[in-house]
Each structure stands twice: as structure tokens, then as C-alpha cells.
Amino acid sequence: MKYASYLVGQQASWGLRVEGGVVDHAELGADLPDTLQGWIEQCAARPALAAQLGAAAAGKPVTALAHITLQPCLPRPGKIVCLGINYLDHAKEGGNTVADYPTLFLRCATSLLAHGAALRLPAVSDKLDFEAELAVVIGQRTRRVAQADALGAVFGYACFNDATLRDYQRRTSQWTIGKNFDNTGSFGPCLVSADALPPGCTNLHIESRLNGQVMQSANTSDMMFGVAQTISLLSDCMTLEPGDVLVMGTPAGVGYARTPPVWLKAGDLIEVDIDQVGLLSNLVRA
Secondary structure (H helix, E strand, O other), rough: OOOEEEOOOOOEEEEEEEEEEEHHHHHHOOOOHHHHHHHHHHHHHHHOOOHHHHHHOOOOOEEEEOOOOEEEOOOOOOEEEEOOEEHHHHHOOOOOOOOOOOOOEEEEEHHHHHHOOEEOOOOOOEEOOOOOOEEEEEOOOOOOOOHHHHHHHHHEEEEEEEEEEEHHHHOOOHHHHHOOOOOOOOEEEEEHHHHHHHHHHHHOOOEEEEEEEEEEEEEHHHEOOHHHOOOHEEEEEEOOOOOEEEOOOOOOOHHHHHOOOOOOOOEEEEEEEEEEEEEEEEEEEE
């Protein structure tokens, strides 16, 4: 199944993405929570609910995409934990060494934007870069889970563009500030349930395109720390909760590593395309 969060007018809602639009959650049952976050939490307690929802959508009214405004898959995740330097070719292009433990940083919910929304080029910098990434949404409260069992914690997957202000990223030894400008973390267009994808989203093509030109092209199996290992390692340190988001790193081809560097500019169209997961696109605006 594919889930979407969106606005109908000014009213926040969510539903199932189907051919021609969405089936709103209000059509699927009067007792459903008002947010996709709430649904994920409900499914954590009763995993069989998700399959029932798919069956309930058959024959229900479909709202056309023209009548909604997509939001980030989860507009206010509790935690957004991101991996850096998680593809060997990306590590090499940036002159970074391969570590035996993942490089980790956090994003804030205020940095998120939806598919189709404006990716904002801030007034203080013109060094805005793109990063095609796979996002993982946690579906079960998870603490100290073995790698062999870790994929049971996943609710679903989505595309992510971890757009970064490179000059601000390098102003400190921590990457936080360059990764948290408003409207730079694109997350969408839909959240695809884990059962619809290969375990751990392995062996899927991932690429970014800038104004139609392929910039990054790789396979999710090239990640040095896969989804299961990442969940296991993180759960040694923190409790992962339903609705938390893990962003799994980017392959080679980013703008800063090119000669000359390629920075996003107003009017650019940047796309992240992951096989079976979706196509995430945003126009860059000043």
C-alpha cells in the first residue's frame, strides 16, 4: 500500500494513494486516527490492521490529486536520524575514509517539505546541494534489536532529498546547521508499506536528476550500512518509536564534488527516483 499525508483546503488529512488520487481515511472507518502518525502508532499495537485498511479501500470514493496539497509523508516525525558517507563511491568523491560505524546526524521536522513544494534557496548562501536518499519509517517501538530481527520494525519507505547548504555544513565539526535550513529536506511523495518492497529495500535503483540530467545513479545494495544493520546499531543507543524516520545516505554524484561544483539555483527542477518507491520532485525557489 501507499500512504499519503495532505491538506484538503486548510484541513490536514491522510489516506491511501490509489490510481487517480487518494482514498481519504474518513472513507475507511470512523474510528481511524486523524493523522498518518496516529495510524502507524495504532498498527504498532495491532499489525493486522494495515491489511484490513487496504481491503476497506475497494470501491470507496477517490479524491483527485488536484483537490489536495501533498505534505511530507510524516509532517512532524519524532526523530529524523540521517546517515552520512554511507555509499563507498560517495565517501571516495569527498575524500572521506570508510568507517566501521555509521556517521550520524539529526534533522528537524521544520526542515521538511513535500513532493511538489518549493525547495528554498536561502538568502544567506548559494551553496545548496542535492542528495538522493532512501527514507525508512519505523513502525514498532524498538530497543536493542538483533540485526536478524530488525526489519520487523519497519513500517515503510519513501524518497528523500537531503538538500544541504555545504558552506554552513562545514562551518562546524558537526553537520547539523547545514542540514536544517527550512524547506530543504524533501520527503515523499508517498510512504510505501514495507510488505510491497524487497526486504530492507535492497537492490533498487536510486538516482537524482537535475533539469532532466542524471547526476547520481546507484543501487541501494551499495549502502555500506543497510537498513537492518542501521536499525540494530541505533537501537543499541536509543529507543526507536513508531513514526521515527531514518535517512540512509546518498551515492556519488553530488554537486560539491564536481568540477566545477554544481549548486542548485532558482528555477531548477531536482528529482529523486527510487525504483518501486517513487519519484520525488521539487522546483528550487529563492
